[in-house]
Amino acid sequence: MALGDDALVLSHRLGEWAGNAPVLEEDVALANIALDLLGQARTLLSLVGDEDELAYLREERAFRNVQLVEQPNGDFAHTIARQLYFSVYQQLLYGRLAAEDGPLAPLAAKAVKEVAYHRDHAEHWTLRLGDGTPESHERMQRALDALWRYTGELFEPVDGLPVDWTALHDGWLTAVTGVVEQATLTLPGGPQSGAWTAGAGRQGIHTEPFGRMLAEMQHLHRSHPGASW
Amino acid sequence: MTTTAPEAGRLEAVFDAAVAADERIEPRDWMPDAYRATLVRQIAQHAHSEIIGMQPEANWITRAPSLRRKAILMAKVQDEAGHGLYLYSAAETLGTSRDELLDKLHSGRQRYSSIFNYPTLTWADVGAIGWLVDGAAITNQVPLCRCSYGPYARAMVRICKEESFHQRQGYELLLALSRGTEAQHAMAQDAVNRWWWPSLMMFGPPDDESSHSAQSMAWKIKRHSNDELRQRFVDICVPQAASLGLTLPDPDLRWNEERGHHDFGPIDWDEFHEVLRGNGPCNDQRISRRRQAHEEGAWVREAAAAYAAKHGEAKA
Numbered sequence: 001m002a003l004g005d006d007a008l009v010l011s012h013r014l015g016e017w018a019g020n021a022p023v024l025e026e027d028v029a030l031a032n033i034a035l036d037l038l039g040q041a042r043t044l045l046s047l048v049g050d051e052d053e054l055a056y057l058r059e060e061r062a063f064r065n066v067q068l069v070e071q072p073n074g075d076f077a078h079t080i081a082r083q084l085y086f087s088v089y090q091q092l093l094y095g096r097l098a099a100e101d102g103p104l105a106p107l108a109a110k111a112v113k114e115v116a117y118h119r120d121h122a123e124h125w126t127l128r129l130g131d132g133t134p135e136s137h138e139r140m141q142r143a144l145d146a147l148w149r150y151t152g153e154l155f156e157p158v159d160g161l162p163v164d165w166t167a168l169h170d171g172w173l174t175a176v177t178g179v180v181e182q183a184t185l186t187l188p189g190g191p192q193s194g195a196w197t198a199g200a201g202r203q204g205i206h207t208e209p210f211g212r213m214l215a216e217m218q219h220l221h222r223s224h225p226g227a228s229w
Numbered sequence: 230m231t232t233t234a235p236e237a238g239r240l241e242a243v244f245d246a247a248v249a250a251d252e253r254i255e256p257r258d259w260m261p262d263a264y265r266a267t268l269v270r271q272i273a274q275h276a277h278s279e280i281i282g283m284q285p286e287a288n289w290i291t292r293a294p295s296l297r298r299k300a301i302l303m304a305k306v307q308d309e310a311g312h313g314l315y316l317y318s319a320a321e322t323l324g325t326s327r328d329e330l331l332d333k334l335h336s337g338r339q340r341y342s343s344i345f346n347y348p349t350l351t352w353a354d355v356g357a358i359g360w361l362v363d364g365a366a367i368t369n370q371v372p373l374c375r376c377s378y379g380p381y382a383r384a385m386v387r388i389c390k391e392e393s394f395h396q397r398q399g400y401e402l403l404l405a406l407s408r409g410t411e412a413q414h415a416m417a418q419d420a421v422n423r424w425w426w427p428s429l430m431m432f433g434p435p436d437d438e439s440s441h442s443a444q445s446m447a448w449k450i451k452r453h454s455n456d457e458l459r460q461r462f463v464d465i466c467v468p469q470a471a472s473l474g475l476t477l478p479d480p481d482l483r484w485n486e487e488r489g490h491h492d493f494g495p496i497d498w499d500e501f502h503e504v505l506r507g508n509g510p511c512n513d514q515r516i517s518r519r520r521q522a523h524e525e526g527a528w529v530r531e532a533a534a535a536y537a538a539k540h541g542e543a544k545a
Contacts (some may be wrong), residue, residue: 015299018287018306019518022526023533024280024314031307038300045296052295076529131539132532139528168544219295220352227410228350229295229402 001054002158002202003093003104004044005065008055009210010086011037012217013073022076029121033083036114044105056221060204060211067199068150070210074143077136080125081143085120088175089154089168096163105159121181130183141185148188153199248449253379256322263449267441268378269323270339271450273330276316277341279309280334285349287356294352301398304353308391315387319380335520339433343501344431346509353406353413353420355452359399360473361421361428362465368462372452400469407474412473421470422478430501431494432459435449463491 014034021027045051068086094115098106129140155169160201180187199205221229240259247254253258261355283306293299317327333339344362349355366543373385406417433439433455445451453461463482470477481494503509 012291015290015303018290018303018526019280019283020522022522024310026370026526027283027310028307028314031303031310031519034309035300035303038296038303042300055296055446056294076526111278128536129529132535135528136535162496213319216291220292222244224294224410224412227294227413229298229405229409 001045001048002064002066004041004048004054004159005063006069006086006090007037007044009063009065009213010069010082011035011041012213013069013071013082014079016073017079026076030079033118033121036111036118040107040111040114044104047103051220056218059205060214063201063202063206063210063214065201065202065206066150066153067201067207067210068147068154070201070206070213071147071150072209074146075139076125077129077139077143078146080122080129081140081147083175084120084122084126084179085151085154086124087115088179089172091115091119092168092171092175093161093163096168097161100162102162126179126185127183129182130185136145137184140183144180144185145188150199153201156202157184158202248377251375251377251449254377263444264450265323266383267445267448268304269320271445272316272320272323272381273325273339274341274354276313276320276330277334277339278345279313281315281341281345281519283309284515284518285345285347285511286355288349289352289355290332293355294351298402300385304361305395305398308395308442312388315384319384322380328357331523333536335516335523337507337516340505341515342431343504343509344427345515346422346511347427348511350379350423351416351420353403353416354424356399356402356406357420357424359395359397360403360469361399361424362431363392363396363399364466365428365431365462367396368458368465372458373450375449400419400432400473403473403475412537417473421475425478426496426500429459429462429496430504432456432462434498434501460490467491500534 011034014037015029016031017034018028019025021030039195041055042051045054049056068082071078071082089113094108097104098112099105126140127134131137154172157163157165177187179205199207241261244254244258244260244264247289254264286302286309287306290299290302292300317330320330321327330339334341344365349358367389369384370389374382374389376382376385403417403421406413408414436442436454436456439455440450443455446454467482467484468479479494481492485492485493504512507513
């Protein structure tokens, strides 16, 4: 359910970009990523129960997504930084789950291909923005810095997932550092710095913008109890 | 490039013969300046409509009432961006550029379909847009698959396939509401009441007031008159409304045995002209939002161009 919530919430945030992207190609790309994630969310939530009941009838405290994915879109750099941190994580995680013999292996094997594209997209934009103009460089750096504190939580063990979280973290840090440095940017702090604050999204403790996001997402469904759509 | 008078006459004769023989005109063929200008105007307006048309539907993505419907709606809005891309490419074969066309959209020198100046007030509007607005668009666009200009005709083949899929999804959404709770049924009926007349206006002014029609038909850009297509659309919608269990908001709508068509009531052309003049419910909102997305994205496009220049990458 934690992974399903991650995908559901990030998909929703990306959906907010529809019609607002800097170029038409990005309207297509962001919607494409949002759709992939929504597909993953539907599969994952359906393993636990009814997808719509889980998405529309749980309150904030019952959601298990990491705080990173619920962060508002901000500017394009902010969205790309969030996507970079998350897609690298998701690709490494799904790669491991696909290799295991667990119940999530078939899903992970399918999703890992989609996620490779998301990661590639985020990496390319990190390079273009980081190594583009002075303004884009500054915005990209600011975005990496602002979201850094939400990355620690990604590596908190999730119940039932047979993953070596320390190794996952090391792989993630190496990959993200590589892209960020190639983009002429600096990775903030590092795991030892005080800025590395693990959130508690997996325990249902979220940030303030999340409640508003859910209010918008759930309003119509909740207004017509029992209706089918 | 100067062309001598006899040469110009010969080129024109070749063009006319190709059009008469239902051959396709291709980007490198000679064509009359007015033919080129008409096509740029029409294709650009069509592309702009896809782009502006994302807004009324995107308005409901974050509130879609089920994950299945949310996925369908996201895919649809993504398709619309894709249609915009094909159509801008088709227009570019005529010697213009996407940037130039977007400038004209943003400064109000080129139009988009009047329908997108109406607001989406409830979830059922998403269904009404699919059924009626996409339905009207398909009725208009299917004949364009045989349009005399090759790149436009080929873009339309691909677009029409996706549009008819959207139209079926819209119909199915309304059907689910119509057969749902009382409140859902009322929501569906209300949406159809608000979107019916604006959809009929999508076919453009009546034939006796349509300034471009005669020339476009002679050039085989258009194949049928506005009124013919509008009549065809009404005849298609009446039985569909009945099977949806919804009514169309026109007391004069009835089958005319003699004509073999449905008669329908008068269209409020004053409203149509007001919307075209920029005074519809959402004209300002739609264009401001588009300009804002473009302006706020400027630094991103500049970054991509600067990066491409440094690294010899193709422009993003």
